[in-house]
Amino acid sequence: MISKQLYALQAKTKQNFEDNLNHIRELIINCDLDSIILLPEVCLTNFAYQKMEEASEFAKVATQALLDLSQEKTIVTTMIEKYKDGFYNNLKVFHNKELLHKQSKNKLFPLGNEHLHFKAGDIEEITPFNIDGLKCGAINCFELRFIELWERLKGCDLILVPAQWSKERKDNFETLTKALAITTQSFVIASNGANDSMAKGSGIITPLGYETRDDTKEIINLKANFNEVAKARKFIDIGL
Template identity: 40%
Template sequence: MISNLKSHTLNSLGAICRASELCEFASSLSSGDLALCGELCVSGYESLGKKFEEDLKLNLINSLKPGAYLGFSYHSNGYNEFVLLSSNGVEFSQNKHKLFKLNGEDRIFKAGVADEIKINSIAGVNIGVLICFELRFIELWNRLKGADIILVPAMWGESRSEHYEVLSQALALQNRCFVIACSDMDLKFNMVFCPNGSRAKSKKFDINLINNFRQWMDNE
């Protein structure tokens, strides 16, 4: 059962230290926690090799308590892949579809397919993901209509910080859901946006807040 929503940015320098910090954060999560870390939060655009990435994923899975969930993205077989992990393993994964060409992402990663952007049911909760630049495309918001929680891991540019905040809040309002936003590496930002547009660093997950707000909006 998911009961708490939170996010975390890493403070360590260097991929090995950041990987260790991420594992420590994973081990601190309690049953019922759903936490988000940033896009490519350990290594940035640098690939650390398949063994390092797979070992990190396995260590995170082993660090999580039963009933706790952690999402982040990493290099995986040429893709920028988001994974939602639990003590049982990978709950679901999704490759980034919209690559930010101004940063040369299309020269580093292969693009995932739009069909991977969909709602996944985890512990009875409908969860979707938009990875960084994908947040700018309304047609992708529509693919996640009906989600209870949308995760937005990012490596957003600090000079465009307002865009990330405004779009994440608008997504929560438009899709009438919780949005967990976490940007690392350049812009340091983490926040939970509620269906009514309010925000907090962490938030209790309350399905009634979603249902009540959706009902109120539908009656307007």
């Protein structure tokens, strides 16, 4: 039996990058060892369109800090990084002081003008990865709306969804993350930003759709028994 503490962090993002990192560090330190911790999308800098170069440089500092914090923990977030052809919104998985997986956001949010500031990542990067024997996958914010990306993660035990989803579409975020869990019969961790314009709605959903959410908390957690994945797939057999 594999069981783990799962955490969705629901934090506000300030203008000062270092302050954000220090606050996230405090939250991570309060999470148990042998846990999987999901941070909101670009929670260390926000989208920072006026300071993209600075945000990209800060990603180097943040990467080292999260690597250090990932001793006996798994930490997942996204950050702005620059390559030769432009800026990318990169999802990174830190596990036992190593970079276990990276994927660049493929579906850029047009209402937020992401397509004007970021390059789209290769869809082939959205692929399962292994955490301590668990088959895991990730979908970054707006990508949640694309069923073809759900298909790429069929068979995963756990799917992670970092986000900065606005409060006007709160019901969309909560409905889609629950539907993702039920459709894939996976555990889902959804971690959304907590700024005034954000929907919150962060939480953990079981393969049968039971939800643990709390908009009043910065740390939302659930001890997950991953035997529930196999039980759900045996009980309602959809070929997974």
